[in-house]
Each structure stands twice: as structure tokens, then as C-alpha cells.
Amino acid sequence: MFASLSIESAISAVTAEHKFSAASLAAIDGGISSPTLSKVLAGQSRLSPDKEESLKLTLEAIRQLIDEFPVPIDFNQVVRVKPLIDQRRAQIRENIDPIVHRCLLIRISGTGFFLTMRGGEVVTTPSETLAAAFENPDTANEVIRQLAKLGAKAWIDSFGAFRRKSTMSHSLMEVGFTPEPATAAVEEPA
Numbered sequence: 001m002f003a004s005l006s007i008e009s010a011i012s013a014v015t016a017e018h019k020f021s022a023a024s025l026a027a028i029d030g031g032i033s034s035p036t037l038s039k040v041l042a043g044q045s046r047l048s049p050d051k052e053e054s055l056k057l058t059l060e061a062i063r064q065l066i067d068e069f070p071v072p073i074d075f076n077q078v079v080r081v082k083p084l085i086d087q088r089r090a091q092i093r094e095n096i097d098p099i100v101h102r103c104l105l106i107r108i109s110g111t112g113f114f115l116t117m118r119g120g121e122v123v124t125t126p127s128e129t130l131a132a133a134f135e136n137p138d139t140a141n142e143v144i145r146q147l148a149k150l151g152a153k154a155w156i157d158s159f160g161a162f163r164r165k166s167t168m169s170h171s172l173m174e175v176g177f178t179p180e181p182a183t184a185a186v187e188e189p190a
Helices: 009-015 024-031 033-040 049-068 078-095 137-148
Strands: 103-107 113-118 120-127 156-161
Touching: 009 024, 009 033, 009 049, 024 049, 024 078, 033 137, 103 137, 113 156, 137 156
Parallel strands: none
Antiparallel strands: 103 113, 103 156, 113 120
């Protein structure tokens, strides 16, 4: 809905159309102070990318709530609408970046998990939550093959870790492996 508008224009449009203050929006969002939002709307400051994303998510939740209920909603009643907006934000976030309930990790030792390749060296972590995680067994197996080429013994462990899909690794390049140069077929002269 707000894709073509700047965040400042989107905020101004929504708050004006639905007659609530920027201070109420800041309180509903919960991630930005009212004075900061006022400075942004006055053009005196810029939002960080994280805060801008949070406000976009809040504006989308407000839009969905307005579409769902045919009666006017008083968004200045922050205590009443914030729980509804928070719930809607969680639903939107889940749709955008769902939680993966099972993932594959590469174990390098009894206490170490594969994290990444850095400068040709294998980097490990003792933490399952920080380790490189894979949904696709083929990708995980290819990582193991690449590690074996480097002389590292590794194996796959399946975890019931609740991680966001955006934190999963989907390619060898994402975990620091450089693509092998393609070998060109050489034609022999006849």
C-alpha cells in the first residue's frame, strides 16, 4: 500500500486520514520515541533502516486492521489498539519470514559446529543458534564434501531449532565457499 511513498509521506497520510497523532503512532510502534518521530516528519532527522522497517510493519498492521473492521478505529487509544497491532505485526512477520522448525547443522567436533569459511579456514562455533543452518540436505552434504576436500571431518546433525527462514543458509557462497572455476571443454583439432 505504501510502497511508492516515502516513510514520512506514508506516516503523514495514515495519521491524517485516520485522525491520530504521530505520538500515538510512536507509542503503538514501540520502537521509536515521539520526539524522534516528530524530527523525522519535520525533515530534521532520518530513521535507521531497522526503525523504518518497524514503522512500515506497523503501518501495514494498521492498514490491515482498518480493512478488517468496517467501523472507525481510534488509534489515539494506544492501550486498546496496541495489542491488536502487535498481534497483527507478528502475523505479518511470520508470513514474511516463517520459523523453520527443523534444520540441519554441520558438526565439526563433539562441541563445534560449522559457522563459515574465512580466508580458507574453517570457522566453528559451540552454539547451535549461531551455526550455519540448512533446510536442504543436498546443500548440507555439499558443504561436508567441500570440508572433506580441506581435510576436515564433518557430519550432519538434525536439530529442532526454531530459526527464522532468513537465517538459513541456501548456498555454499553464503557460508564462505568460493565457487570452483568451471572447466571449459577443449575441442581437439580434427
